[in-house]
Structures are given as C-alpha cells and as structure tokens.
Amino acid sequence: MNSDAPLRVGLVGAGFISRMYFDTFQQIRDEVRLVRVADVDVERAAAAGGAQGVPGGTVDELMADPDVDIVLNLTIPAAHAEVAIRSLDAGKHVYGEKPLTVTVAEARTMLDLADRRGLWVGCAPDTVLGTGIQTARRAVDEGLIGRPIAATATMAIPGHEAWHPNPDFYYAPGGGPLYDMGPYYLHALITLLGPVARVSASASRPRQERMIATGPRAGERVPVLTDTHITGLLEHVGGAVTTLTMSFDTVGTRAVPIEVHGLEGSLLVPDPNEFSGTTSVKLRGEDWKPLPVSAGYENSSRGYGLLDFNRTPAGEVPRADAGIALHALEIMETMIESSARGRRLDLGPAADRPRAVPLTSL
Known part of the structure; x- marks a missing residue:
C-alpha cells in the first residue's frame, strides 16, 4: 500500500x-x-x-x-x-x-x-516476520548449513480444553491441531524452505469428547469432530523433506519446534508461534552455538502483517499475503485427504516464497 x-x-x-x-x-x-x-x-x-x-x-x-x-x-x-x-x-x-x-x-x-x-x-500468522524465523531464514539463504535436505516440525500438547473456557471450535471442522497450530509451522517451513509439492499423512482421533477444565463451563464435555493427531511428510519443491507432527493427544514433548538439516550443518529454529527467539547452529566438527539476531521486525507482535502491508511499495506483494495462507490451507486439506485415502498426493501450483525481512525496527 x-x-x-x-x-x-x-x-x-x-x-x-x-x-x-x-x-x-x-x-x-x-x-x-x-x-x-x-x-x-x-x-x-x-x-x-x-x-x-x-x-x-x-x-x-x-x-x-x-x-x-x-x-x-x-x-x-x-x-x-x-x-x-x-x-x-x-x-x-x-x-x-x-x-x-x-x-x-x-x-x-x-x-x-x-x-x-x-x-x-x-x-496471519505474521509471527514469521519476526526476528526468530527471519534470522533462521537468513542462515539458510546464505548457505550456512549447505543445501537443505530435511526438517522436522513438532507441536504436541494435551489440548486447549485445559485452559480455554470455550474450546468447542478447536474440535470442530476447521479446528484440531493441524488447522489451529499447523499454520504457524507451515508458514515458517514455507518461509525457510519454500513451497511444498506433495504430501502423505496419517491422522487419528483417539477420543470422541473432551472435558472443559476452566471457566463457567468446567466439567462440561464437548464432542471431537475432527482429527486430533496428524503426522505427515511434506516434500518441498526445492527437494527438502519435512516430517510434521501436530497433536492434541500427547502429555508433552521435549522436541524442538523446528529443526532444519543441511548437508553442512543443522539449525534449531525457535517456536513459530512467537515472533522472537534464538536460532542455534551446529556445523560439522563444531558445537551448537546461538546465532545473533540478523533479520526480521524487531519487537514485533500480532498485527505486524498489517504494518508490512501498509509499508509495501506498489508492485510488490505484501509478505503476509493470502497466497502463502492458501498454500498452507491446501497442504493441510491434502494431508487430511491423504490420510483418508492412504496415499501420497500432489498439490496444485505453489505460492511464491515470501520476501525476506531485513533487520527492521520502528
């Protein structure tokens, strides 16, 4: 604009x-x-x-x-x-x-x-515009870890009924861990590794209802109408393969939110649900070390996608454009279809990878 x-x-x-x-x-x-x-x-x-x-x-x-x-x-x-x-x-x-x-x-x-x-x-999510994901992206773009070959992305929690007083929509179509939290991870993965060409996945729904733990409806049970544990393989256009796990059925995990592995090194990427965080790198023959913040909107928070839109020059595509969100939605929908059909599925034309964000402060 x-x-x-x-x-x-x-x-x-x-x-x-x-x-x-x-x-x-x-x-x-x-x-x-x-x-x-x-x-x-x-x-x-x-x-x-x-x-x-x-x-x-x-x-x-x-x-x-x-x-x-x-x-x-x-x-x-x-x-x-x-x-x-x-x-x-x-x-x-x-x-x-x-x-x-x-x-x-x-x-x-x-x-x-x-x-x-x-x-x-x-x-949204515009968390990918912050210093956490953008610093990791710069490391990938500059070839610090060599050619990316694989990634893992994991979100495994008990479920939102433990804290949300009205969690019904999390267990309705359009909810579940994939549609609720998956966009954070998928937007980060697309930002880091580019669009996805095909997917395969398996999903389950081990419980048919959830009990609300807090608020005026505590003790009330809500039906589970969507899958609550999904694992998939995402094959990126550039050749990297990501293993994605999204779950509302686990007690907890110690897995790093996102790891990216290249031929010459590996990255530990901060939580894509946050705007900041430390990216760490391990190169061949070296120990893990944190990378200095080098890219992204500093001190950003929810709504910076609007700021980026207002700052985007004419002729450029805003970084939080719906194109990446549509691609993420197609990935999620195709993962569910892949699980139901028991086969690997191709995606349609992919979105362009959003422009990187240079280190920017207000």
Missing part, C-alpha cells in the same frame, strides 16, 4: 485474541490505527471499543463505515469466509486470523472476489 496516511482498521471479533492486537495497535498507531470494533455480541464490542477509545457496535455498522480501510477478521474459523466476503463486497481490504478459511474451495471463491474488486487479502 505504501501510504503516508495511517492504515485505518476495523476489527471484527472482540474475543480472546483481540487483546494481543489491541496491544500492538498502541505500538504502531502512527502507521496502523484502530478506528472501530464490532462483534456479534454488541455489548462486548462496545466495551472493547470504549477501552480503546473507538466506537464499538455491530458488524453492519463497521462495514458501512467509510473510515475503515481494512477489516481485521478475528472471528472463529467457520466465519472467516463469510466476514471476508462481506468486507470485500463493502470495498474494504481484509486481513484475517489463521486459517484463511475452513476449505480451499471457499478460500478461492473469496480470493477471486478480491481480484475482481482490486482489493487485498492477507492472513
């Missing part, structure tokens, strides 16, 4: 995740400014908006507001496509939480509409 004026944001969905975005808006208000909040719970929207010093009300009011340039879509996954399409129909850009939508088909419908309207769609 590369505008001298602040990007004016209307936020839809004033739930738990919105608090993190509110904090970020205070940091970047000279370039990205919150102007309105909306929620299906109008009282919650009014309270959230009041706390931020902006109007809070209905989604209809936000869509009709000419001062909103872009809609920040923080609704549950099942509503992502509907809210995004409404926003595009209202002539507004859209930036949403992950996953892009629940299915590839509805994502493509949404993006076709955006193309016809000349509007931009972006998608």
